[in-house]
Amino acid sequence: MQRIRIRYTKEGRTRYVSARDLTSVWERALRRADLPIAYSEGFTPHPKVSFPDALPVGVASTGEYAELTFAVPIDPGPGIAALSATLPTGMEILTYWEVPDGAPKLARMLPATLWELEYEVLDASSDRIAQDLAELAERALASHELTAQRERANGEVRTVDVRAALEDLRVSIVDTTPLLRAVTRNDGPTVRPTDLHTALSSLLSGRDDGRGLPEPRLHRRVAQGQIVATGLREALSGEVERLAPGRLAGAA
Amino acid sequence: MTPPTAIPDTAARIDLAQIRGTRGAVAPPSQWEALEPLLLQVNKPAQYVGGEHNQTLKDWGSADVRWLLNYPDTYEVGQPNQGIQILYEILNECPTTLAERSYVPWLDLEQLMREHDIALFSLEHHHPLWAFDVFAVTLPHELGHTNLLTAFDLGGIPLRSDERTADHPLVVVGGHAAFNPEPLAAFIDVAVAGDGEEFTLELDDVVRTWKHDREGGGFAEADARRELLRRVATQVSGAYVPAFYEPRYAADGRLLQTVPVESGVPHRVPKRTVQDLEQWQYPRKQIVPMTEVVHERFSVEIFRGCTRGCRFCQAGMITRPVRERKPETIQKLVREGIRSTGFEEVGLLSLSSADHADIGDIARDLADEYEGTATSLSLPSTRVDAFNVTLGNELARNGRRTGLTFAPEAGSERMRAVINKMVSEADMLRTAQMAFSGGWRHIKLYFMVGLPTETDEDVLAIAELGIKVYEIARTHGTKNRVTVSVGGFVPKPHTPFQWAPQDSPDEIHRKLSMIRHAIKEHSGLKLRTNDPEEGVIEGLLSRGDRRVADAVQRAWELGARMDGWHETDTLGAWRQAMDQTGVDLAWYSYRERLENEALPWDHLDSGLEKDWLWSDWQDALAEQELDDCRWTPCYDCGVCPGLDLVHDTGYQALPVLGSRPAPEVV
Numbered sequence A: 001m002q003r004i005r006i007r008y009t010k011e012g013r014t015r016y017v018s019a020r021d022l023t024s025v026w027e028r029a030l031r032r033a034d035l036p037i038a039y040s041e042g043f044t045p046h047p048k049v050s051f052p053d054a055l056p057v058g059v060a061s062t063g064e065y066a067e068l069t070f071a072v073p074i075d076p077g078p079g080i081a082a083l084s085a086t087l088p089t090g091m092e093i094l095t096y097w098e099v100p101d102g103a104p105k106l107a108r109m110l111p112a113t114l115w116e117l118e119y120e121v122l123d124a125s126s127d128r129i130a131q132d133l134a135e136l137a138e139r140a141l142a143s144h145e146l147t148a149q150r151e152r153a154n155g156e157v158r159t160v161d162v163r164a165a166l167e168d169l170r171v172s173i174v175d176t177t178p179l180l181r182a183v184t185r186n187d188g189p190t191v192r193p194t195d196l197h198t199a200l201s202s203l204l205s206g207r208d209d210g211r212g213l214p215e216p217r218l219h220r221r222v223a224q225g226q227i228v229a230t231g232l233r234e235a236l237s238g239e240v241e242r243l244a245p246g247r248l249a250g251a252a
Numbered sequence B: 001m002t003p004p005t006a007i008p009d010t011a012a013r014i015d016l017a018q019i020r021g022t023r024g025a026v027a028p029p030s031q032w033e034a035l036e037p038l039l040l041q042v043n044k045p046a047q048y049v050g051g052e053h054n055q056t057l058k059d060w061g062s063a064d065v066r067w068l069l070n071y072p073d074t075y076e077v078g079q080p081n082q083g084i085q086i087l088y089e090i091l092n093e094c095p096t097t098l099a100e101r102s103y104v105p106w107l108d109l110e111q112l113m114r115e116h117d118i119a120l121f122s123l124e125h126h127h128p129l130w131a132f133d134v135f136a137v138t139l140p141h142e143l144g145h146t147n148l149l150t151a152f153d154l155g156g157i158p159l160r161s162d163e164r165t166a167d168h169p170l171v172v173v174g175g176h177a178a179f180n181p182e183p184l185a186a187f188i189d190v191a192v193a194g195d196g197e198e199f200t201l202e203l204d205d206v207v208r209t210w211k212h213d214r215e216g217g218g219f220a221e222a223d224a225r226r227e228l229l230r231r232v233a234t235q236v237s238g239a240y241v242p243a244f245y246e247p248r249y250a251a252d253g254r255l256l257q258t259v260p261v262e263s264g265v266p267h268r269v270p271k272r273t274v275q276d277l278e279q280w281q282y283p284r285k286q287i288v289p290m291t292e293v294v295h296e297r298f299s300v301e302i303f304r305g306c307t308r309g310c311r312f313c314q315a316g317m318i319t320r321p322v323r324e325r326k327p328e329t330i331q332k333l334v335r336e337g338i339r340s341t342g343f344e345e346v347g348l349l350s351l352s353s354a355d356h357a358d359i360g361d362i363a364r365d366l367a368d369e370y371e372g373t374a375t376s377l378s379l380p381s382t383r384v385d386a387f388n389v390t391l392g393n394e395l396a397r398n399g400r401r402t403g404l405t406f407a408p409e410a411g412s413e414r415m416r417a418v419i420n421k422m423v424s425e426a427d428m429l430r431t432a433q434m435a436f437s438g439g440w441r442h443i444k445l446y447f448m449v450g451l452p453t454e455t456d457e458d459v460l461a462i463a464e465l466g467i468k469v470y471e472i473a474r475t476h477g478t479k480n481r482v483t484v485s486v487g488g489f490v491p492k493p494h495t496p497f498q499w500a501p502q503d504s505p506d507e508i509h510r511k512l513s514m515i516r517h518a519i520k521e522h523s524g525l526k527l528r529t530n531d532p533e534e535g536v537i538e539g540l541l542s543r544g545d546r547r548v549a550d551a552v553q554r555a556w557e558l559g560a561r562m563d564g565w566h567e568t569d570t571l572g573a574w575r576q577a578m579d580q581t582g583v584d585l586a587w588y589s590y591r592e593r594l595e596n597e598a599l600p601w602d603h604l605d606s607g608l609e610k611d612w613l614w615s616d617w618q619d620a621l622a623e624q625e626l627d628d629c630r631w632t633p634c635y636d637c638g639v640c641p642g643l644d645l646v647h648d649t650g651y652q653a654l655p656v657l658g659s660r661p662a663p664e665v666v
Helices: A012-016 A019-032 A076-086 A126-142 A193-204 B032-041 B082-093 B107-116 B142-154 B197-215 B221-235 B314-318 B327-341 B359-370 B386-395 B413-419 B425-437 B456-475 B505-519 B534-543 B546-557 B571-581 B585-590 B610-621
Strands: A002-010 A060-070 A093-098 A112-119 A147-151 A157-161 A166-174 A177-185 A216-228 A231-234 A240-242 B065-070 B097-102 B134-138 B170-174 B190-192 B245-249 B255-260 B298-301 B345-349 B376-378 B403-409 B442-449 B481-488 B525-529
Touching: A002 A076, A012 A060, A019 A076, A019 B327, A076 A093, A112 A126, A112 A193, A112 A231, A126 A166, A126 A177, A126 A193, A147 A193, A177 A193, A177 A216, A177 A231, A193 A216, A216 A240, B032 B107, B065 B082, B065 B197, B082 B097, B082 B134, B082 B197, B107 B142, B134 B142, B134 B197, B142 B534, B142 B546, B170 B197, B190 B221, B197 B221, B298 B327, B327 B345, B327 B359, B345 B359, B359 B376, B359 B386, B376 B386, B386 B403, B386 B425, B403 B413, B403 B425, B413 B456, B413 B610, B425 B442, B425 B456, B442 B456, B442 B505, B456 B481, B456 B505, B456 B525, B481 B505, B481 B534, B505 B525, B505 B534, B534 B546, B534 B571, B534 B585, B546 B571
Parallel strands: A060 A216, B065 B097, B065 B134, B134 B170, B170 B190, B298 B345, B345 B376, B403 B442, B442 B481, B481 B525
Antiparallel strands: A002 A060, A002 A093, A112 A177, A112 A216, A147 A157, A166 A177, A216 A231, A231 A240, B245 B255
């Protein structure tokens, strides 16, 4: 059976669609595009669309992946274009790759993730925020352990060691927006972008001037793929997403 | 919950005339910027974002008239509503009209919206309610009444109709609970009973002309709102403007009459009836939710109305006569609907879908078309006969034979004669036999307790029938299940039981325990019951009059929200509200009403003659059954005269079915 791997976006309003609900969003889009997706056997057949992991609700992404299995081979060019066109606004297929026999599993093609935290700039403070962030980033990379606490819906508190998964971290400024980008390894503990922010904020506690870190305006998963020196080589297109896409912010 | 606080009057700070003008108007501020940062703090945030496939986005300035449609409950419950979907498409097809959708936020977001000064918003552009011309609300039942007040309050408009001006949206309600809008009379501007398609377009025209005239200085600004209400009441058939009517009460509190107090408005306001459904082929582009809702399927209404004559059933009484869609139209709507939505399930909707004259052909043709695909077909089925099992088999060709649902409604033959549910025990057992031997594994049976004239023997008969069906189930497999679902009966306006006393929650509790006790030895027979307390609010609002409005508002002020949800316990607030406003629940709900008594909905004409309803009530008390007039001669209920009914009845062409199983379809 023909398998096609895709990289897609989940931006705008679709950020609030939960991983559970996303399955039917895909199933219905595939049916609207009239593509012969394969169905699983069994009592309740499900369309063969598999996702390597779940993106937390609210996080934006240009780095979502899925593998689609078709019962009848499709012409991928027009087929994937039709599918992309019928997805809800905010979701778009960026790249596809027809999977040859013997290819590694999708998850193995995605050993690392590039995250981005976009900070709000209310006034001319972007340089200052960027400098604070850059300083924290240096300290984070120099540390051996960097933990973030995450409260679950049931009130249980979970502690994640962000440092164990963290490969690199860089702060740059695009226009006037400070961007913090981080590469994390997917084989380590599951780190959410919100954990990165929490961990960095925790380094600030005990500072004399009481200056805090503003909340990011947006968390985004930029891409997934192989770690390279300048950032991340995206799994399906082979293009490199840079860790520092803008003007580098130096530590104070 | 903390009592609601008035939201600051955002509208006052903005030039309303610029926003509420005809074409070229300036869009109101979007609530999105303020809402978005709160979304991760609330449950199920996807319900508040819109952006679904098939939504219609129109520029604010491109329209003369702007409607905000609303279902007064959460998105999860309201999104699948057909009425809203149909009107949304019809209105948006008008080049100079815009319609957006809204629902009521769950308690967590309501609280945050108050703290952050966010108005009730549309899903399309997150425009605030106060900016629209018409706020059109469907009331499928009575348990959304307090939510309606939440919508007004969050939406920045006064609760009471007489406090609103021409700069506020016109509040229009429809849906089944609008057949007695009196408990809401103080809050609404217009109510319409019946089908909304034609009414909505006529109202749209009147509002458009009024807006143009207002902009042209066609009447004094001080008269603008009254002018609009007058035009609606006198130019749009079916429009009931409560402000133009007054109830007259006797010294002892009985209602004497509700009379018009404005010249030119009808004494009795007729319901609207769309005579030819073929002319209204909607929905075509049903909105596809991105988050879980109660029914996720493409729905096609295969006919409207029902003439089975079940005496407890308000829907069956008020939606007469039967108007069928042609099989080829149904097939076309299904085909196009699946293509435009991608839904994996199709529902063939109506009040009794197995009654469509061509249902056998429809089911077979659809099953043929979708055999081997991942599309499943469903028929909300309640009719108890073998034919329904055959239909179920046909529709389940693609999938599993899991469950079938039947509604005998009452346990004893005597009780079923009273309610005119013409099903015999033999029918039920034969149907169960056929279903389980055909591979179905679960049967759900719906019943009611609290029906008029009910004795303990009738109540126990529910348990006995459930046990008999369960015994049949077990002979075909030890894992087969039977669920007996029992609810408390609530008498409804415009039905033969509108005069009947409602059982108190204590009495319903007692009856449910009798059933529970009687079936407890049969472990595979499950009993599901509704909370008897829920019927208290529903009963009061179903048959209440205008004096109940104060209790509605008080209950809401005391925190009553989402009255239909198990998650909220609002009865305490309601009881307190009734105490404080002098509303006597027993008088409204627990007494039998008299023949010569005026009813709060007498001036709203559902088509049914009150005399006929009374004689049907007397027949009920005498345990006399009445046949379905689709297959037997007319008994003059009053609905049909005046309508053009060429193809509305199968009488003459079709065999009399009565309670006997229909011929099997090949």
